[in-house]
Amino acid sequence: MTPRLLVALAGLGSVALLGGAFAFQYIGGLAPCTLCLWQRWPHAAAIVIMIVALMWKPIRWLAVLGALAALTTAGIGVFHVGVEQGWWEGLTSCSGGSISGISVDDLLNPNANVAAPIRCDEIAWSMFGISMAGWNVIASLGFAAIWAMTFTKLRALKTN
Secondary structure, eight states, X not given: OOHHHHXXXXXXXXXXXXXXXXXXXXXXXXXXXXXXXXXXXXXXXXXXXXXXXXXXXXXXXXXXXXXXXXXXXXXXXXXXHHHHHTSSOOOHHHHSOOOTTOOHHHHHOTTOOOOOOOOTTSOOOEETTEEHHHHHHHHHHHHHHHHHHHHHHHHHTTOO
């Protein structure tokens, strides 16, 4: 596989995961928790890296940045899975029923429609016993491997 094809494969994988997250949210009605939202940002970065690499000649440091983006979302996902499984405490803003971000006026107004916080320690959806956060970890580690293969191929070609 050429470096460009590898870049496209890794970047489009992030497009697919990010698209799936938005589909679960807007079509499936599953609102994301704080950790879910944090896992999205590195995928967005990987997509930007893919676009830059495909618009110009792919270079090694872009492959490194892509791998770091994939490893970052995988790391957040590992933390999220640990929170879901009760292996460790999660963020107080999404595991303890926090009301942060809600104004005092809305809290005191009985007519205000204040949604309950989305909890990070509850699994909203799973397949084969693996939560969305777990699938993100698995896929993102695969994308990191593809970015690493891209780096290796570019290194062999001596491209920056």
